[in-house]
Amino acid sequence: MARSARPRRVNLALHAALLPLTITALLAYVGSVLWSIRISLSSSKLFPRDDWVGLDQFQRLFETERWTVSLQNLGLLAVIYLVGVLVLGTLMAIFIDQQVKGESWFRTIFLYPYAMSFVVTGLIWQWLFNPNLGLQHAFRALGWESFTLDWTVRQDMVMYAIGLAMIWQGSGTTMAIILAALRGVDEEQWKAARLDGVSKPRYYRSVVLPQLGPAFATALTLLAVALVRTFDVVIAMTSGGPGDASEVPAKFIIDHLFGRNNIALASAASVVMLATVFTVLAPLLYWRAKAEARASAGH
Amino acid sequence: MSSTPIASPARRAEVVRPRRPLITPARIGVYAFLLSTSVFFLLPLYVMVVTSLKSAAEVRQAVMFAWPASPQFGNWVEAWSTACIALACEGIQGGFMNSVRLVVPATLLSVFLGALNGYALSFWRSKWGDILFGIMLLGAFVPFQVMIYPLVAWTRMGGFYNTYWAILMVHCIFGMPVLTLLFRNYYVAVPNELFKAARIDGGGFWRIFFQLMLPMATPMLIVATILQVTGIWNDYLFGLIFAGKDNYPMTVQLNNLVNTTFGERRYHIDMAATILTSLVPLLVYFFSGRWFVRGIAAGAVKG
Numbered sequence: 001m002a003r004s005a006r007p008r009r010v011n012l013a014l015h016a017a018l019l020p021l022t023i024t025a026l027l028a029y030v031g032s033v034l035w036s037i038r039i040s041l042s043s044s045k046l047f048p049r050d051d052w053v054g055l056d057q058f059q060r061l062f063e064t065e066r067w068t069v070s071l072q073n074l075g076l077l078a079v080i081y082l083v084g085v086l087v088l089g090t091l092m093a094i095f096i097d098q099q100v101k102g103e104s105w106f107r108t109i110f111l112y113p114y115a116m117s118f119v120v121t122g123l124i125w126q127w128l129f130n131p132n133l134g135l136q137h138a139f140r141a142l143g144w145e146s147f148t149l150d151w152t153v154r155q156d157m158v159m160y161a162i163g164l165a166m167i168w169q170g171s172g173t174t175m176a177i178i179l180a181a182l183r184g185v186d187e188e189q190w191k192a193a194r195l196d197g198v199s200k201p202r203y204y205r206s207v208v209l210p211q212l213g214p215a216f217a218t219a220l221t222l223l224a225v226a227l228v229r230t231f232d233v234v235i236a237m238t239s240g241g242p243g244d245a246s247e248v249p250a251k252f253i254i255d256h257l258f259g260r261n262n263i264a265l266a267s268a269a270s271v272v273m274l275a276t277v278f279t280v281l282a283p284l285l286y287w288r289a290k291a292e293a294r295a296s297a298g299h
Numbered sequence: 300m301s302s303t304p305i306a307s308p309a310r311r312a313e314v315v316r317p318r319r320p321l322i323t324p325a326r327i328g329v330y331a332f333l334l335s336t337s338v339f340f341l342l343p344l345y346v347m348v349v350t351s352l353k354s355a356a357e358v359r360q361a362v363m364f365a366w367p368a369s370p371q372f373g374n375w376v377e378a379w380s381t382a383c384i385a386l387a388c389e390g391i392q393g394g395f396m397n398s399v400r401l402v403v404p405a406t407l408l409s410v411f412l413g414a415l416n417g418y419a420l421s422f423w424r425s426k427w428g429d430i431l432f433g434i435m436l437l438g439a440f441v442p443f444q445v446m447i448y449p450l451v452a453w454t455r456m457g458g459f460y461n462t463y464w465a466i467l468m469v470h471c472i473f474g475m476p477v478l479t480l481l482f483r484n485y486y487v488a489v490p491n492e493l494f495k496a497a498r499i500d501g502g503g504f505w506r507i508f509f510q511l512m513l514p515m516a517t518p519m520l521i522v523a524t525i526l527q528v529t530g531i532w533n534d535y536l537f538g539l540i541f542a543g544k545d546n547y548p549m550t551v552q553l554n555n556l557v558n559t560t561f562g563e564r565r566y567h568i569d570m571a572a573t574i575l576t577s578l579v580p581l582l583v584y585f586f587s588g589r590w591f592v593r594g595i596a597a598g599a600v601k602g
Contacts, residue, residue, distance in 0.1 A: 009503070010423075010504050013504035014423045015427075017415055018431065021431050022431060025438065026434075028446065029434055029437075032446040033445055036449060048452065092333075092336060095332050098326075100333060108585075110337075111591075112340070112344075112584055113340060114584075115580040116577045117535060117550050117576070119533075120553070123573050124570075127570065135363065138363035141361065172340075176592050200325070225439075231535075232550075235554065235558075239558065250444050253444040254444070254447070257448055258540070266448065267448060269444075270447075271445065273442045273445065278440070
């Protein structure tokens with residue numbers, strides 16, 4: 001509809017209606033991102049300062065051991081979490097799709113942890129991983145003397161513990177997304193494949209999974225966003241410890257904003273996260289758009 | 300797996316065949332996988348419930364899977380009303396009230412704004428609207444660490460940092476990209492003829508919205524409400540930063556109860572409080588069923 005065709009009263013209403021969106025988009029999103037970038041280029045400590053120090057804060061950031069540890073931890077967590085959730089979620093979806101009895105029970109059981117907050121998730125798993133009172137002790141008491149599950153007190157294993165808790169919490173969503181996509185796969189293909197003597201695992205590997213590109217991209221974006229935000233679960237489970245073995249970037253930023261009063265360094269860290277997200281995300285979104293275009297062109 | 304090479308009468312068999320009556324090794328494998336995965340997902344819930352009903356002595360015995368000799372429902376009462384968080388011994392009931400007081404208005408407001416945005420962006424196309432929509436699309440992916448300090452500074456300047464209004468506003472801001480996208484995608488699929496007819500009948504901007512488009516989007520309103528209720532209830536970070544001590548939501552109170560208590564850890568009380576905190580989103584999940592799943596897919600559209 002051409003703009004000129006609208007009465008002024010309507011245009012006024014439209015702009016009034018868009019006012020909250022306008023303020024949010026310009027101030028809260030664009031404005032805060034720009035301001036964070038600006039602060040990351042200053043020497044601000046407790047309060048914002050107007051000076052320019054170039055990229056000093058970024059240099060200092062990458063000389064800070066806690067930050068590099070946080071980044072490495074997030075990288076490790078990304079591998080554990082993404083691989084864990086995608087593999088487990090896809091397997092659950094495929095197995096549920098085998099016309100099993102009690103399908104809705106399984107779906108409910110696999111997805112319910114997603115309704116729990118990350119704080120609750122962290123607290124439950126902290127308890128399960130407690131070396132003296134938790135699963136380790138319980139299994140030993142049952143007679144499995146050598147059973148060891150002390151990940152949360154070991155610096156080299158603590159990220160796996162957090163990863164496991166997050167996989168428990170989030171696999172159901174991937175299962176739900178993949179299952180919905182599986183239901184959209186044409187069953188005639190299986191009939192044809194079976195007549196050709198193709199086994200079921202092979203059918204899934206070579207025929208079905210390649211068709212699920214858009215669903216995987218959707219699941220992956222959802223997981224990636226959750227990953228970058230990782231904070232609550234760490235606070236609840238380990239508070240970053242033992243030592244700084246489970247520090248993550250979000251916690252680094254919050255600690256430097258509020259505990260250590262170094263807002264310039266924290267802003268530099270958040271700008272690094274922002275840049276990382278968009279570098280990783282851009283190809284993913286592009287791939288998804290292409291996959292979706294291909295999928296709709298195929299119909 | 301379960302496929303056997305099929306000879307010539309395959310096509311007839313295909314028609315007559317009922318739903319896989321055979322017990323094959325493959326079928327057993329399928330169920331074995333599903334059942335053992337179920338154990339993995341249910342075990343933490345079981346342990347949480349059992350622990351919350353134990354006495355302190357039973358927790359120390361550390362037989363994690365054992366059912367308590369006599370279930371101590373008093374633990375739940377204590378977690379609710381008398382457990383100590385730092386110096387205040389009032390349980391987490393205050394956190395519950397704070398969460399309710401926040402979730403209801405924040406959900407109503409953010410869902411309403413999402414619907415309004417979606418309606419304005421899809422039926423009243425304007426260049427400005429398209430620009431805003433583009434920003435929101437990207438905004439959904441901005442890690443919120445980037446926005447926290449500016450929002451703190453601005454709410455402080457406005458004089459309402461650490462208040463109820465700050466946390467209410469923050470939830471509306473962070474909910475807006477998803478909800479706008481959700482409703483825009485819903486309204487884009489509505490035939491434009493319907494909108495044109497309403498225009499010809501003399502409907503104005505607001506009248507078409509309130510009398511036609513808002514009621515029509517009921518399914519999306521339900522999905523968006525579920526999304527926001529669980530999301531806001533489960534939020535920890537924003538509540539911690541923006542709400543102020545008097546308005547700490549239940550998740551913050553829970554973490555304080557568990558992780559900042561001095562002296563001996565009382566796991567049975569901790570677990571009782573954990574159950575109480577997750578009760579609302581769990582009930583939403585169990586009663587909303589497929590709507591909840593639709594919310595995931597819808598939320599995933601934007602990321």
